[in-house]
Amino acid sequence: MLSLIVFLPLGAAAVLAVLPAIPDRAARWTWVAVALADLALVGVVLAGYESPAEGGLAYEERLRWIPSVGSSYHVGVDGLSLPLVALTAVVFLACAVYALREDRRPRVQAALFLFLQSVCLGVFVAQDLILFFLFFDLSIVGMYFVIAGWGHGNAARSALKFFLYTFLGSLALLLGFIGLYLAAEPHTFDIPELVAAAPLADNPGVGGLVLAAILLGLAIKTPTVPFHTWLPPAHTDAPAIGSAVLAAVLLKLGTYGFVRIAMPALPDAWQAWAWVLITIGVVSVVYGALVALAQTDVKRMIAYTSVNHMGYVVLGVGAAGLVGSAAAREVAVTGAVTQMVSHGLITGALFLLAGVLQERAGTYEMAEYGGLAEPAPRYAALFAVAAFASLGLPAFTGFIAEFQIFAGSIGTTAAAALALPGILITAALFLRALQRLLTGPPQGRAVGFADVGVREGLPIGGLLALALLFGIIPWPLLDLITPGAETVVDLVSR
Amino acid sequence: MRPLALLPEICLLVGAVVTLLAGSFLPRERQWVARLITVAALLAAGVSAAVALGGPPRTAMMTTFAVDTGTGILRLVVVAATLLVIGLGVDELAGTKRESETYTLLLLGALGALVMGGTIDLLVLIVGFLLGSIPLYGLIGMVRTPQAAEGVLKTYLLGALFGIVLMLGVTVLYGIGGATAYADLTVGLAGAPAAAVAFGLLGVLAGLLFKAGGVPGHFWVPDATQSAGTTAAAFLTTVPKVGALLAAHRLMTIVPGSVDWPLLVAVLAAVTMTLGNLAAFAQTDVRRLLGWSTVSQVGYLLLPVAVAGGTTAALASLLVYLGGYAVTNLTAFAVVAAVPGRRSVEDYAGLAASSPWLGAALVVSLLSLVGTPPTAVFLGKLSVFTAAWDGGLAWLVVVAAVNTVASLFYYLRWLAPAFRREEPTEPARRPAPYATAAAVLGGIGVLTLGLLVAGIAPMLGTVLVAP
Numbered sequence: 001m002l003s004l005i006v007f008l009p010l011g012a013a014a015v016l017a018v019l020p021a022i023p024d025r026a027a028r029w030t031w032v033a034v035a036l037a038d039l040a041l042v043g044v045v046l047a048g049y050e051s052p053a054e055g056g057l058a059y060e061e062r063l064r065w066i067p068s069v070g071s072s073y074h075v076g077v078d079g080l081s082l083p084l085v086a087l088t089a090v091v092f093l094a095c096a097v098y099a100l101r102e103d104r105r106p107r108v109q110a111a112l113f114l115f116l117q118s119v120c121l122g123v124f125v126a127q128d129l130i131l132f133f134l135f136f137d138l139s140i141v142g143m144y145f146v147i148a149g150w151g152h153g154n155a156a157r158s159a160l161k162f163f164l165y166t167f168l169g170s171l172a173l174l175l176g177f178i179g180l181y182l183a184a185e186p187h188t189f190d191i192p193e194l195v196a197a198a199p200l201a202d203n204p205g206v207g208g209l210v211l212a213a214i215l216l217g218l219a220i221k222t223p224t225v226p227f228h229t230w231l232p233p234a235h236t237d238a239p240a241i242g243s244a245v246l247a248a249v250l251l252k253l254g255t256y257g258f259v260r261i262a263m264p265a266l267p268d269a270w271q272a273w274a275w276v277l278i279t280i281g282v283v284s285v286v287y288g289a290l291v292a293l294a295q296t297d298v299k300r301m302i303a304y305t306s307v308n309h310m311g312y313v314v315l316g317v318g319a320a321g322l323v324g325s326a327a328a329r330e331v332a333v334t335g336a337v338t339q340m341v342s343h344g345l346i347t348g349a350l351f352l353l354a355g356v357l358q359e360r361a362g363t364y365e366m367a368e369y370g371g372l373a374e375p376a377p378r379y380a381a382l383f384a385v386a387a388f389a390s391l392g393l394p395a396f397t398g399f400i401a402e403f404q405i406f407a408g409s410i411g412t413t414a415a416a417a418l419a420l421p422g423i424l425i426t427a428a429l430f431l432r433a434l435q436r437l438l439t440g441p442p443q444g445r446a447v448g449f450a451d452v453g454v455r456e457g458l459p460i461g462g463l464l465a466l467a468l469l470f471g472i473i474p475w476p477l478l479d480l481i482t483p484g485a486e487t488v489v490d491l492v493s494r
Numbered sequence: 495m496r497p498l499a500l501l502p503e504i505c506l507l508v509g510a511v512v513t514l515l516a517g518s519f520l521p522r523e524r525q526w527v528a529r530l531i532t533v534a535a536l537l538a539a540g541v542s543a544a545v546a547l548g549g550p551p552r553t554a555m556m557t558t559f560a561v562d563t564g565t566g567i568l569r570l571v572v573v574a575a576t577l578l579v580i581g582l583g584v585d586e587l588a589g590t591k592r593e594s595e596t597y598t599l600l601l602l603g604a605l606g607a608l609v610m611g612g613t614i615d616l617l618v619l620i621v622g623f624l625l626g627s628i629p630l631y632g633l634i635g636m637v638r639t640p641q642a643a644e645g646v647l648k649t650y651l652l653g654a655l656f657g658i659v660l661m662l663g664v665t666v667l668y669g670i671g672g673a674t675a676y677a678d679l680t681v682g683l684a685g686a687p688a689a690a691v692a693f694g695l696l697g698v699l700a701g702l703l704f705k706a707g708g709v710p711g712h713f714w715v716p717d718a719t720q721s722a723g724t725t726a727a728a729f730l731t732t733v734p735k736v737g738a739l740l741a742a743h744r745l746m747t748i749v750p751g752s753v754d755w756p757l758l759v760a761v762l763a764a765v766t767m768t769l770g771n772l773a774a775f776a777q778t779d780v781r782r783l784l785g786w787s788t789v790s791q792v793g794y795l796l797l798p799v800a801v802a803g804g805t806t807a808a809l810a811s812l813l814v815y816l817g818g819y820a821v822t823n824l825t826a827f828a829v830v831a832a833v834p835g836r837r838s839v840e841d842y843a844g845l846a847a848s849s850p851w852l853g854a855a856l857v858v859s860l861l862s863l864v865g866t867p868p869t870a871v872f873l874g875k876l877s878v879f880t881a882a883w884d885g886g887l888a889w890l891v892v893v894a895a896v897n898t899v900a901s902l903f904y905y906l907r908w909l910a911p912a913f914r915r916e917e918p919t920e921p922a923r924r925p926a927p928y929a930t931a932a933a934v935l936g937g938i939g940v941l942t943l944g945l946l947v948a949g950i951a952p953m954l955g956t957v958l959v960a961p
Contacts, residue, residue: 020850068810069877105915130876134867141866148910156914160906167864167902171895178880178891 002059002075005041005085006121009034009092013114016107024106028099031110035093038117042089045077051483052078054490057127057192070181070188071130079484080259080337081124083477084252087344088124090466091248092117094459095241098352101455104150112149113241116142120249124256129177129189132261136173136221139250140166143242150239152358158237165230166221173217173257179210180265195264198494204268211269214262215277221254224314225284228307235303236364240355243299247306248348252340255313259337259484263317264491270321271492277318278415284311285422293429299354299364301433302347305390308422309343312336312405315419319409320489329493332408333485334478335401341477342397342467346389349463353383356456361445366433369449371442376451380438382460387430389467392423396471400478499554499561501546502539502569503608509535510601517594528594529580532601536577543569557675558615560744565612567813568740572611575732575820576604578932582828583725585926592636599636600729603629607737610705614744616664616674616698622741623660623701626734627653633726634718641721649714656704656711663697666690676748688752695749699759702745705738707731708766708792716773719785724834724929727781728827731788736816739795743812746802759800760890767793767897774904778838780830783904784823787863790901791819794894797878801885811881815874818862818943822871825859825936832929845912849925855937856912860905862940865898870943 012034016027045059052058057076065073077085095113102109119142122135140163148159181187183199183206200207220227235243263270288307295301316336320329356379357364373380389396402423409416442449452460470477497504509532517528543566551562559565579600587593606626613619631653635646668674670690671682683691704711719727742759749755770790777783798812829852836842846853862869875898879891 066873069880130867134872137866138868141861145913149913149915156910160903160910163906164899164902168899171899174876174879175891175895178876178883181880182884 001045002077002125003061005038005045006118006125008038009114010118013111013118016111016114022107027107027110028102031114032096032100034114035096035117039089039093042086046082046086049082054487066130070186071128072190073131074127074190075125076127077125079481080488083337083341083480084124084256085121087341088117088120088249091245091344091348094348094463095244097459098456099241109150112142112145116245123253127191129180129191133174133177136253137170139253140170143246143250146242147234147238150242151237153237155237158233162230162234169217169220172213176210176214176217179206179213191261195491198265198267200266201268204272207266207269208272211262211266211273218254218257218262222251222310222314223307224280224310225287225307231307232300232303236297236299240352240358243351244348247351248344251306251310252344255310255340258317259333259488263320263488267492267494274318274321277314277321278413281311281315281318282419284308284314285419289422289425289429293425296366297364298357298366298433301429302350302354305426306347308426309339311422312402313339315409315416316405319412319416320492322412324412326489326493328408328411329489330485331404332412333488334481335404335408337481337485338397338477339401339405342401345463345467346386346398349386349460350390352460353386356452360449363445366436368444369437369446370444371440372446372449373438374442375446375449378457379452382452382457382464383438384434385464387434389464391427391430395468397467400471400474496554499552500559501542503605505535505539505542506601506605510598510605513594513601514598522589525589525593528597532597533577533580535601536573540570540573543573558618559612560614564740564809564813567817568611568736569608571736571817571820572604572607572733575736575824576600578824578936579725579729581932582728582824582831582929584928586723586725586831586834596633596636596725599629599632603633603729604733607733611737611740614676616667619741620661620664623657623705626705626737627657630730630734633729634722636726637723639721645718645721649718652704652711652714656701659697660701663694663701666694666697670694676744680748683748684750691750692753695753695755698745699742702738702742705734706792707735707789708796709762709769712766712789715789716782716785720779720782724827724831728824731785732820732823735792736820739799739812739816742799743802743809746799756800756887759796760887763793763796763800764890764893766796767894771897771900780837780839780908783908784826788823790897794875794878795819797882797890797894800887800890801882807877807881807884811877814877818870818874821936821939821943822859822862822869825855825933825940826863828929828933828936829856829859832925832933834926835923839908840911842908843911843914847915851934852925852930853912855933857909858937858940860909864902864905868941868944870940873944
């Protein structure tokens, strides 16, 4: 079942790629149909999902693959990965609908995004380090072509920077994986086996180095300060749907790696490094918010709020490595995973909204707009909702996530309170952006700005509706995540 | 003697002679018969090598030649690589003045690589060195341009120099070890003075590095690759390397512990990959770029040689990488051969739009050279990194990883224009059909090796299955 979900988009991508005769219209609708079918399959999995026993997996599949290096095709989901699988399917469907009017090589674009969808889903279901790395690396390749092929501005340069930077991260990750493999007896790349063995527990020196390599790889992908410099140019020059996928899904590959691999497989090293992570988290939160505040370009501003939001996740998982009440740490990890989902929904919507600006008026500069609420009321409403959701207003998932992260991590260490100003600054910057873009009399390029239509409103509204739904009724999401978070906290406390 | 154990080598030798004779009597427009003979000889060699695979390890030619898993895989890789070279070269060679001579030289060069990689006797190693080198000089000089003349002269002079250094090394090792067979040398060198052993070893290793195209014997590679015909360039950056690196691995297993050779080879590996990458940065001619890229690849390939004695996985990882490298490198050259009019990276603008299949083959081969999964070289890199780390050279693995990131830069410099949307200024010529087919075939091979090695691994015998 999981294999079908992962490889269905890939198969469709292959068909679209090798048949140049497919007309553009058919290609665009095929993409939507396949994304919808994949989401339906994820829905079936969600409906039939029951939390597995601690440390277990649901929908597990395992096949021989590369026995010579102890690697197998092993996939499965649990409370940590299933929400992200669902998020991926939702975000890609939103992008497919949003791109229905794309006129630049729509067939190739559809194939590329379906390919990206496959590899992103693959990362979340992979239970083998080599399989994880394979999908992780291919996501970089896919994104490179998205930015270079459909970007604007200085796209070639941004794409190159993105590729080089994240490829450096993925190689650091590979070194860490090799270290884990060699430390395990018998040698294996299988994640559950490595987690059960926790191979470097009695070797703090090597364990620290291996964790450092893995953390470097994941931190570049996440990205956290000081490895975030690839993110703003990549976002600014990527196409709208590329930015949405990059922020909503690709960044999660990094943070997901923390809870899937780094924490459970290297518990001792994680505990030793917890303070480093908390520091990085706090700095990312505050620094990301401050730099976002200084931006005049809407898309760059949203990009820096991603650094801020991912900082909360790092803070939450870092606090889980400290000695303290297990309940508080579970809350922090649950909040961190919720934040991944929440950020995906909300920031995905924000980037699509920024894409509307570029499509209509050709610029992201806030100074070029003003009073958009009058000519484009629907756009203004959607933007306002997304901004409030992103700054953590109650009734949206962002609030649920950040509240839990703070409750959990401050309950573990008071130092986490240092990140609280991040919330204030984010609120200030979003309110300022709303004021500049939406209020007042229409001026600059806002004059004659066409309002969002169904094709744009549906995906943006859909993402925000989900953020609202799980903000008001969070228990289905939390019930899914909490058992997984409990397992991780137990494992990291060994 | 056991001549049957050497059937694949004999097939190549007979094939070379028959091709040469047939070529001498055939009119120019019927030289394809010579090509068929060559392909038949290669296929016969491949089949006999496949049949022999998995048999018990034994020796041939009075214990100077090992017929084991290493030799078996080497034969398959060399035969497959030579077939692919001929496939990508048909468009360039068909109907030319020296078609059958080229095939003969390719067969002899392949035979030289097999002798080098399979031998376990220093004297036969010299024979293999000469047999592998002399056809190369002919191949490089086959196109009669001033650049090719410079390339062949450079290669010849360096080849002569390193050949003498190799023989000097063999002489010293014979003098202090009292034998030339590896089995006897292991005993003979055990009590010998370390300085003399190191001197002799360095000489032999230098000769092998000339063939492999690694530091310090790498100077000829970029010039020869750029100036020779594409067929010759593809061959000389692939097949001799395969033989020489296996020979280096065999040599390393006999060195006594008195010499810290893992460190020596590790330093050479680090210098080779770094120099190759740094030099490739500035290249705009794709052939020269590929030439330097093959130098850097030798650096990675030296990782398992450095830990040859330390871990059981070293030989397996070397063979996996060699196979993956051969097919990947040849795929890249097949793309070059398919569009002979495009020389610089900028000339490749719009390639993917005009020939999507070539664009796909280029992506697959270059990403494989970088080491992105799920390609063949990724698997190679993964296994050599693992073997080297396991053998205690974790620092070298880090150097190799950093180099890998650096290499991405120049491969992307080639890939990015190929995928740029650009209206061609002049009507694009149709890509050469055979080379295109070879490129697509090679690309499929790269992905198949990367993904389905599970199905292949059991065939490779116990060496590769052991962790």
